[in-house]
Amino acid sequence: MSLDIRPTLSALLRNRTGAVLVAAQVAIALAVLANAAYIVVQRIEKINRPTGIDEQNILVIESEGFTGRFHQTTSVQEDLAYLRGVSGVIAATATNSVPLSDGGDNDSLVTRPDEPRHGYINDIEIDEQGLDTLGVKLVAGRNFRHEEIQPPRTKTDISHFVPVIIVSRELGEYLFPHQNPLGKQVWDVLNHAATIVGVVDPVMGTFPHGDYPGRVFFLPRLPDEFIGVRYLVRTRPGQRDTVARLIEAQLVTSNPDRVINYVRPLTYFKNLSYLGDSSMEIFLLTVTALVIAVTALGVFALATFNVSTRTKQIGTRRAVGARRRDIVRYFLIENGLIMSGGVLTGCALALAAGYWLSVHYALPRLDLYYLVAGVLALWGIGQLAAWQPARRAAAVPPSVATRTV
């Protein structure tokens, strides 16, 4: 069976402006579609990376003392005793930083004293309930013991370190490649030593946008008194918001020498630190949908125009024996040729755009799967858009050919 490509093509070439315009639209649409889809998928994957943290059920509270009567350690003990007694609370800890919030502390750890230091490593202060509060899993070693929790750093004692730490598996692997980090010693920026007693996995620290968000270690220490204390509270599923209202009412009045800056779900902090990514996603998806819609309209309009200007020719073909399906096929083949020209140009355009993005904006190079998927999707959508006009063409009765007007 012949596909009648040659006559269709030669007809196309005689009247090419409209076809070229539609092909150009298809090309731009493919470049946008493939690259946008690739970026969106990357952002979705980034936002959904495993954090090891029970994100949905954690509350963050910030308390800040502001009078001379305020005593940090006493206040933390009172608050933790209260929080741990609230029904619906699984565990609670005091900390200096909020996981996933894009703000926090760094230290640099080395495996021999006075070794040159190369990068910063995220650290989080917690107490013996810290791991349970976050929900992260210990894969080796042990948790902190109550008696290991160090007093807070104060303005007369800024630099004291801790005797033991718990590291993420990723950090252990970075510090001691192919070795078991348990029991090994590490040194902080001031060359204080600490022993690794536990390994957790998976876990994400406080800097989701860093190069190594999974390199993190935990310090058994109460948070310092320079900036407000944060409490993390893990509740039973579904009870987070009820518990939040209850503890906010209690903590706001329980100690006149401090203020409660906020009681907020951990998801608030996570959403805020990924706001750039999620809004990029929404914007790209919206524009891509518009691109597809406008392109489909363009295809539809050209096909409709072609049909309406060729009514007489269609009638003539029908009169000399062409069946309806031949007419439909003719228009679909014509449209298919235009779409093919468009997606071929579009492939080059998409690759060029992807290359340009990767060079100038440090985005990963366009994955070819997205291009193939984009080609198929656009081609399909283009043929669908031409379907209705082609059907209309087929409905032209042969008698039209015999009329003069």
Place this chain on the structure above:
Amino acid sequence: MFGYYLRLALKSFGRNPGITALMVIAIALGIAVCVMTLTVYHAMSGNPIWWKNDRLYAVTMDNWDPLRRLMPNLDLPPFEMTYKDTQFLLASNIPLRKVVMYSTLGVISGVGTEPPAQVATRVTTADFFAMFEVPFRYGNGWSAGADKPAQPVIVLSRAENDKLFGGANSVGRTLRWNDREFRVIGVLSDWFPRPRYYDLNGSGSFQPPDAAYIPYGWGTDLQLLNQEENDCWRPEKLDTYRDYEASDCVWQQMWVELPDAASRERFQSFMDGYWAEQRHAGRFPRPKDNRLTDVAQWLRDNRVVDNDNRVLVGLAFAFLALCLINTVGLLLAKFLNGAAVTGIRRALGASRRQIFAQLLIEVGLLSVLGALLGLALAALGLIAVHHLYAAAHLGERGGYQELTHFDVVGVVWAVILAVAATLAAGLYPAWRIGRLAPAVYLKSQ
């Protein structure tokens, strides 16, 4: 003639309302998406104090670790300075104005029944207000004499004054800041430079200015720390606040106002002289990198405009191009459909130029309609984006929500794009139809 062509254009729209609507919508969508991204881009890339770009300089010195940069991906000294270096430079009389500062947190209490609440507070030398041209609603800032010994005076932002004193003139009233009595001496007018060029640390470049301002000397007296960004590298004794002030940790922000090139050169050599002296004493292990950076460069160094935004602007223009090509196709189809009418007009004596002018006016009218609809869509889109951001911030100010305000720039861009759209989409179809031989179209009827 223009009025007649306009009437003809409207008549022609009436002949194919569907295709006309499609073209207007395509132009409108393209313009709307461009105006939205350009509005945000413009707000992001603005220099809020451009008129002082040749006078205002951020001061930085590279005191960092010889083995690595503080910001490994950037070839720049740390954005903040050590306490001791700022104290030395602060003693210089070369700059017209000089500011050393940082943002800390304090709790304001003791005002009527208002519950105590934490506010971001800037600890700064007196020149801050004059140097950054901060407008006052009531009162004034403090004089340099109040910095040291530190006087208990405080300046409030307008929003903080509205909250505490119901917007009244509170100059002379007292309040407690971290449980210590301060007297209000000034209240700012609305002031929200975007980006917050003078301090880009902390949570993003579009945070609102601090709610309160206190004299610099309180930093040492009350042992206040920078709540946004502190970085240390040298293994050194850091047991007390005094150790911290003497350390190589960076946490102080410094700006100077140097009115001319001569003073600029003198201050640069003053810094370099200090650097050489300190290097001799064993500090500054890295190559000399003492910088005076103007605001425009400072914003670039701090990567205020992010890559995502640039990508979005590019995407928006790709989309506009697509919409315009679409319109060219539709216009051609429409004009060819009406070729018979054009043919009659040509046969009756209209010149090619007249046909061209008439068709171009038709396209221009389409573009104006598209631009108007596009502006409306862009305004709606920006409101939607604003709500998206504001919802994530739980109603607090700051972040990208501050960049989503529709402004004059958006309108100007819409006009430019509409003209460009007319030319891009209209020229070819109008030219092509004008060249058709009238006889062909008259005959086929």
